[in-house]
Amino acid sequence: MALVADRSFYVLGVILFMIVWQIAASLRLFGADFSEAFSPLAAILALIEMIKNGELIHHALPSLRRVLLGLSLAVVVALPIGVLVGYFKRVEQLTYVVFQFMRMISPLAWMPIAIIIFGVGDVSVVFLLWLVAIWPLILNTSHGAGRVSPLWVNMAKTMGAMDMGILRKVVIPAAVPDMLTGLRLAVGVSWIILVPAEMLGVPDGLGYFILDTRDRFRYDQLMATIMAIGMIGYLLDSANRWLIHKFSWKN
């Protein structure tokens, strides 16, 4: 029963982490005043309370909505660009330097510009999330589209395919695993950028709630929110891993 043993070790890791955290809090390693609120026990109790009174849902839903909106817009823009960049060498050459340059800039650096253009609020947050999500999507898609076997392309030509047919029947499906890898990375960075982006003056969301709990001195709720962010992020990533498993072809 290797599988059961494997699984129990995953769970054991989480339990050990909680125990170490609890011991650190009990030893007042986080400071005399804060350690109690920072303990996992306090955080879990606060989390249960936040689930019961609906506060968690109230802030998690707008966050998820923003991330999904940013991701969807990024997918719509990035996948076609990625396919063209990967398939046409000239497009790759034209965009290479600009894309490599742009992707190294933290979207938070664009924050003031986003606010000048879109104002304080949802649109600015979604814009920043979109901006961080497009690069892994473009770069992975173009990587996938660029390493399509020339044998498949030749085969498609002998089947009567022109550029459009080659893209639709060979290049795009061949790049699906890389697109999904790009999506997984995009979800990861979006979820990470979400918290600072939601500190931009929106009235709800998990990032906003972090600041709110701080201002109310509810450090147990702050820790509970951090836990919730981690858990939702983990679930989103698991969903992505499932997508990759489900839709990646085997050679």
Add this chain to the structure above:
Amino acid sequence: MITSMNGISSQEKPLLELRDVSKTFMKDGAEFRVLEKVNLSINEGEFVCILGPTGCGKSVTLQIVAGLLEQSSGSVILDGKEERGPGPHKGMVFQEYALLPWRSVVENVELGLELKGIAKKERRKIAEEQLELVGLKGSESRMVHEISGGMRQRAAIARALANRPKILLMDEPFEALDALTKEEMQIQILKAWEKTRTTIFFVTHDVDEAIFLSDKLCVMDINPGRVKKIITNTLPRPRHELVCRTDSAFCAIRDQIIQLYSSLKDEDLDLVF
């Protein structure tokens, strides 16, 4: 005299003609002559094997016919028209199968029909017919990674035939297969050829394979690649029994080919067939 299966003699009408086809590649800044004025004609319904050692340009010749490579000079005439570029009227079977791994067997066979815009129901019907022809009935929904090399090549043949090509081009299609599967596939391709009467242009470096399959053998020479001799193969058909390889007529053709190669210069004799 070439006699077809039903006893009616074929019309000797050239379907494919290569006229003075030459090919030059640039290699390290120098011109490298791969093909020198290849002339060859293939009649409708004929099974022609092009045979030669590695580097004689036999695969290049086939790729020029397929339209995947462009000749440096000369012309390729198919059905009276000068050929340019690839197309579904010239079915190609690659040594490495070139099946798309995200598609099932039947979906791979449907590819050309999809590109032609044929409706789903109709193309499924055609694909299933072709799969039955190559002996893959029952494996329609299997994925490429689940089936053997021999089955993959059968699927690739069905895919090429589904377009109803004027000519089927096969580029060392059985080279990657083990010896037993290879012989099985040779019989299979003969059966499919007899049923469909599709003209086949088949590249191989296997002398026995070429003799077993062909009506006509085009023996290639090397440095530069050119046609050395065209041999008409009058071995009786059907040739479904592999024992015919020990026939004296079979051996006579083989001897003739071996003779051709032993007349080559010494440095060219070190050739891998």
